[in-house]
Amino acid sequence: MKRLIALFVLSAAPALAQDTSPAQLIATYEAEAGRAADPAAGAAFFMADHTGGKPETPSCTSCHTRDPRSPGQARTGKVIEPLAPSVNPVRLTETKEVEKWLGRNCDSVLGRDCTAAEKADIVAWLASL
């Protein structure tokens, strides 16, 4: 039964292209930002309450909780799989997914796009966990 469930979960997950890796993403964002990634700044940015976004989601932690190694929960009640690649290896392996979710969620939380430096910091922090 457990194996069946695992099979089902695997098959239900969208087929990922796996065209990148956390290290590649960090390098790309660092090059774009023109500075080195700062995992501590990424952690602070992730934990902070922001203004300018949508009132329902003032912080990344609104849905992802303060621990990216554990699952979060969308406002709909749906479980969000952990963000940290150390517990959820499919994370940070597809450019299109990463850009889509940062694009959506930076707007929901901050009311603007994240900068390349902010993206480098967050990815570096998530990859370090």
Next chain:
Amino acid sequence: MSPRTSLSPFPLVPVWDVWVRLFHWALVLCIGGAALTGFLADARWAAVHLACGLGAAALVIARIIWGLYGTAHARFADFLPRPAALVAHLRGTDGRHRGHNPLGALMVLAMFAAILALAFSGLAILGGWLRLGPLAADLGTEAGRAARAAHEAVALVVLAMIALHVGGVVVESRRESENLTRAMLTGLKQVRPGDASPAEATPKGRRALVVLAGLAATIALAVAALSARPAPNLPVAEIDPLVAAECGACHMAYHPSLLPARSWKQLMAGLDDHFGENAWVDAGDAAEIEAWLTAHSAETVDTAPARIFARTDPEAPATLTEAPAWKRLHGDLPDALFDRAPIFSRANCAACHADAATGRFSPFAISIPKETAE
């Protein structure tokens, strides 16, 4: 020698055989259960209602067969009311009827007809409104609506008939100084001078059983064959993989048949402010998703959810939970129910409707989960 009661000078004889009595009280249970669940209970009781209704119809069919082959007073020949006998009974000029009197017999026949009408209109609701069962291939939501109106009207008539029947039993019991309710329990009634003499009849139990078994097998086969036919205009069964992945990323993937095409178009045009969050998808994916949603929208199917949710709130044409029908159907549920774990949101249909993803929303699939720790 017949037994006598201490209070009555008249001997008692068997009138209602055990099958007539079992039929009567089982019918009371079935009709009582169907009435309670039909008039008072919510949709979660639909399966019990259906079972009670089908049980009542089966009892009536069995009783009709027993009316042909049963004991003397069980037979239609004993009580089929002739107009002259009815008039005489109403005038009080007829002899005492140990079995059904002419008025009671009229009630028996009317009750049989009404219960069979309820069963048939119930199956028509099942087929037309819920698109399930033997009539699903023949009927649509329009016929289902009409069947529901008829079912409700006949159900009210049956309630009135029950009241008349109970009233009649009370009046006759007093007039005759004989407890008719007890007679339906013991099967025994008094023999009095001047009683109409019953027609002699030998019960043919084996023949009744053979006819009943044959009829039951025929009905079962017919229902199975009718139910096996594919029903037209049902919601698309397979959700497009892109739609399942993109829409299902944050919430259950709502079935395309739940909203009309214009609502889906408006929703897809406003993804950057989607119920308070940015949910944009790239233009190519968005076009593919919109094309699939509109190709399978409410207009393309004939189900109850598609019909009732197609009337959206003009202020929020893409918000299912603002549709007047949604509010009416969930109006008596407390707000706190939707907030608690594991439901969390009014938009989480699948928390209580096991078949939500199919767009069917059968009443047989409703189960409100117990509260869990968050």
